[in-house]
Amino acid sequence: MTNSTMVLHKAAEILENVSPVLEDEIICAYVRPFLTRRQAFLDFSARHGTPVYLFDENVLLQRAQEFTTTFSQEIPGIRAFFALKSNNHPVVAESLVKFGLGLDVSSGLELETALGTGCEHILFSGPGKTKAELDLAVSKPDVVTVLIDSFGELDRLEHVARGRNVVVRAGVRLTTEEKGLWRKFGVPLAELESFMTRAGKLEHVRLCGLQFHTSWNLTPSAQVSFLIRLGERLATMNRQQAKAIEFLDIGGGYWPERGEWLHFSATPQGRITHSVSPDISQADRYRYPAEPLESFACKIGQALRHHIFPHVRCEVFTEPGRWLVNDSMHILLTVVDKKAEDLVIVDGGTNIVGWERFETDYFPVINLTNPSLVERNCFIFGSLCTPHDVWGYSYLGEKIEPGDILMIPTQGAYTYSLRQPFIKPLAQVFPL
Numbered sequence: 001m002t003n004s005t006m007v008l009h010k011a012a013e014i015l016e017n018v019s020p021v022l023e024d025e026i027i028c029a030y031v032r033p034f035l036t037r038r039q040a041f042l043d044f045s046a047r048h049g050t051p052v053y054l055f056d057e058n059v060l061l062q063r064a065q066e067f068t069t070t071f072s073q074e075i076p077g078i079r080a081f082f083a084l085k086s087n088n089h090p091v092v093a094e095s096l097v098k099f100g101l102g103l104d105v106s107s108g109l110e111l112e113t114a115l116g117t118g119c120e121h122i123l124f125s126g127p128g129k130t131k132a133e134l135d136l137a138v139s140k141p142d143v144v145t146v147l148i149d150s151f152g153e154l155d156r157l158e159h160v161a162r163g164r165n166v167v168v169r170a171g172v173r174l175t176t177e178e179k180g181l182w183r184k185f186g187v188p189l190a191e192l193e194s195f196m197t198r199a200g201k202l203e204h205v206r207l208c209g210l211q212f213h214t215s216w217n218l219t220p221s222a223q224v225s226f227l228i229r230l231g232e233r234l235a236t237m238n239r240q241q242a243k244a245i246e247f248l249d250i251g252g253g254y255w256p257e258r259g260e261w262l263h264f265s266a267t268p269q270g271r272i273t274h275s276v277s278p279d280i281s282q283a284d285r286y287r288y289p290a291e292p293l294e295s296f297a298c299k300i301g302q303a304l305r306h307h308i309f310p311h312v313r314c315e316v317f318t319e320p321g322r323w324l325v326n327d328s329m330h331i332l333l334t335v336v337d338k339k340a341e342d343l344v345i346v347d348g349g350t351n352i353v354g355w356e357r358f359e360t361d362y363f364p365v366i367n368l369t370n371p372s373l374v375e376r377n378c379f380i381f382g383s384l385c386t387p388h389d390v391w392g393y394s395y396l397g398e399k400i401e402p403g404d405i406l407m408i409p410t411q412g413a414y415t416y417s418l419r420q421p422f423i424k425p426l427a428q429v430f431p432l
């Protein structure tokens with residue numbers, strides 16, 4: 001079979017599968033609570049103007065409570081460190097620190113934000129940490145645990161810690177996929193013992209933990225399968241080394257239960273269709289469901305008990321980002337121009353979320369000024385000079401007119417922290 005025949009076969013197989021449609025009732029159930037509170041959101045936009053992020057601290061704290069309760073039931077003593085990269089607004093971090101969470105940072109910049117919150121438990125992970133970043137970490141040895149990404153970084157950390165004459169607490173990040181893009185993270189499992197041996201000879205790095213992170217997980221299977229692999233490795237490790245492991249950090253990667261909502265063009269069928277005939281579009285939206293958090297906690301807890309704890313009795317850390325913060329911020333926009341019944345321009349560009357999110361992801365655009373649960377087709381464009389500046393292809397409302405206030409709820413994760421000052425100003429964040 002030639003390559004192109006193989007590709008055609010595979011494409012045909014994919015096209016024959018049908019992605020699960022996102023039903024109207026699910027959209028209505030999601031929108032209704034926001035419509036109920038519409039006056040509060042309208043008052044907010046009158047106070048602060050648009051485009052703007054509305055931060056609802058109560059929602060954030062409820063999520064934090066639910067997360068810690070659910071995981072603690074399955075994994076007693078588990079400690080959560082909020083992944084700052086998912087939303088780097090200092091008020092979000094401060095709020096979670098006050099609640100009792102630690103922080104997970106991935107750069108010197110994030111570390112500075114985290115230190116500014118007064119947080120006393122910070123994990124610093126990520127590839128390619130510079131000497132200046134390591135030095136900042138080492139300057140707070142009682143607060144920061146460095147999750148080392150490579151053998152080279154182990155040596156650099158020792159050097160920097162020696163320079164300050166301190167002993168730094170550290171873990172090592174393990175590679176979860178030895179092939180492809182995820183190879184860039186961590187040390188392969190096969191090299192764990194030699195890494196620990198090398199660290200054991202150093203005076204200024206106290207290696208006492210392991211970390212891994214798998215991402216974009218609609219189910220816990222990626223975490224569970226890595227725990228099984230890790231357990232097999234730990235089973236053969238010498239007792240002395242196993243005893244040195246005080247914590248296992250299982251990363252983040254918990255998808256909110258609502259699941260992933262996509263336009264046709266982002267489904268496997270849509271991607272193929274669009275690459276061949278870009279004009280074919282489909283109004284339907286699709287939903288890839290996520291397992292509830294209880295299921296993540298339960299299956300990961302079981303995997304820890306079966307595969308890890310028989311070999312290593314350690315504390316468990318986790319680094320949730322998206323699950324905690326996603327629902328705590330909403331975006332408000334104003335319609336500036338109505339160019340046709342089915343085409344409006346709003347005052348904010350998607351530079352405030354930093355990527356062309358809404359070309360692929362579907363989120364309801366709610367017209368707070370002219371409310372209705374009926375969804376009408378209409379291009380909702382931002383005001384940047386690029387056709388990719390799209391907020392949606394429909395809105396829920398009675399009609400849409402210049403001056404209307406539109407809301408795109410649940411935009412707290414991987415939006416604000418990716419914002420970029422491109423053409424238009426950035427949106428500010430205000431508490432509700």
Ligand SMILES: Cc1ncc(COP(=O)(O)O)c(C=O)c1O
Binds near residue numbers: 083104213216320321
């Ligand atoms: C090391 C690490 N931990 C935690 C997270 C947070 O992941 P999520 O927001 O999916 O929970 C990330 C995200 O990329 C990460 O790279």
